[in-house]
Amino acid sequence: MYDLIIIGGGPSGINAAISAKRAGLEYLIIEKGVIANSLFHFPINMTFFSTSLKLEIQNTPFISHLDKPTRTEALEYYRRLIQHFDLQIKLYETVESMDQLVDGGYRVHTDKGDYATRNVVVATGFYDTPRSMEVPGEDLPKVLHYYNDPHAYIGQRVLVVGAANSACDAALECYRKGAKVTMAVRGNEINDRVKYWIKPDIENRIKEGSITAYFNTTVREIRATEVVLDTPDGPITLPNDFMLAMTGYEPNYALFERLGLPVEPTDACKPVFDPDTLETILPGVYMAGVACAGKQTSKLFIENTRDHGDIIVEGITKRTASAH
Template sequence: MTSPAYDLIIIGGGPSGLNAGVSARKAGLRYLILEKGVIVNSLFNFPTNMTFFSTSLKLEIHDIPFISHGDKPTRSEALEYYRRIVQSQDLKLHLYEEVVGMSPQTGGAYRVKTNRGVYDTLAVCVATGFYDTPRWLDVPGEELPKVKHYYNDPHAYIDQDVLVIGAANSACDAALECWRKGARVTMAVRSDRINDRVKYWIKPDIENRIKEGSIPAYFGTTVTAIRENEVDLQTPEGPLTLPNDFVLAMTGYQPSYDLFERLGIPVGDDEACQPIFNPDTLETQLPNVYMAGVACAGRQTSKLFIENTRDHGDIIVRNISEKLGIES
């Protein structure tokens, strides 16, 4: 086999993938970022009016200034920031190109297959996040078009009966925004209260709306079936059927374990289901295959964020450079 065309293929064009790309460019590695959607595809699918919990300073990568009008940047400002990074750093990036498989080659290299081509590389970095894969309800009717696992804007739900499932940040944001824009909102919450990790300026708001009866909430409740014009709940008091036009299933997300399986990345068999990797180098049990970003946490999606994984790109590129004998 001839020498691979790339030193590093980065799977995922989100904040962690772009971060690794900048690290690779600075180190002089031959690299390519493959993204199945748009730049920072997960952030693009965030709610239109979302504000980050972290400050812009904590979201900066490689000391590239993140300018925002307020202390907490908006989704729109974040999209602009990452677009500027791609352009100013002249990152090598293929959009709308999905990785479908990977196979080992002689000499410890890999062949990465996509829906558009094949790439030979010495190393691979998996930076796919978790927001692309919703946690399904697995109930009858979940396949109906009225069921949404992503929420973007309340305008579509004016004067509609909307059931919001969940009690974390996404669910509370969606419930409040839709209610304020004129939707008839009900919440179904599996636990006995609103999630303690809900943003501090959102939590009292949603709790007060529930207390005053503006947003009815059923705690200790699960959805058992969804139909065109109604939804069935199992509450502590027994079964309940509600009129319904839309279901916003804000039930959380998880890494793409299907992709991990196609790539051959081993995953732990405990509840967290974390990819198995060396915490010092981020290298998985597959030689020269690395994990980066929030996907490292597996199903513990509240453990890692953009702000506490910003060093992953440098860690990975440093390890690859050492193996290649390149001075960092």
């Protein structure tokens, strides 16, 4: 019987595990992929918008070559945290469901085994679940919701869907590596929240015609060698080799449902939990990290959820003390 099972091995899960270990709790992290799986799927050349100081957790220094760390430096930091604190973690193991035990606590079922625990933390983030465009052909192999390296698109006809940071980064990098880049933008301009050093670059490339952009435009259909767009002037068909659908991401709602965790009936679709204790409607089950924001993925980040681990473990230890 564990004191705490933590679902998710990203920054929030690692944070909660360190808090648990310092409090003397028996804990286990269960991660469906690699350490910091969401960050692992970030573009290879990505640089964080936040400084390394704001990404530090548990007062452990995050040293980077420049003020704003890279993806590689972040992965190294979180790997070193797990090694330094000797955290208990199972990788490549997927949580499938959870049952309440008669005498209190839960049994967490994974694709590799079952675990009994008194408490559970859901720290699954949101980057692992892309938002679907729900259009015909979206399941074709050429449609990618994760952008990695522009080298794959040299000489290719690439449609980038979206106009936020990820879309603009992908469009610029692919263009500079020799791809023929087109953008399909739902709104009438590039997103205002695009990084200040990226926004003028992408706008100037569009203005000079190096990158073609269709505004107020959505994808109607995706085919093997072309794509159909709905534009203000009517549908158009473009030749196409790859589509980078940078349409955003959302929490794993399917997992929430399997765990028995309801979400608010609002546009935000946030999980239902106490904002002071982070405890859900299930006693001893907590939310942590950016998943707490639901679909409002621009509200919570690593830097403003760094206290979640301590809040949760404090609640668990107080409850345990009062029970004795």
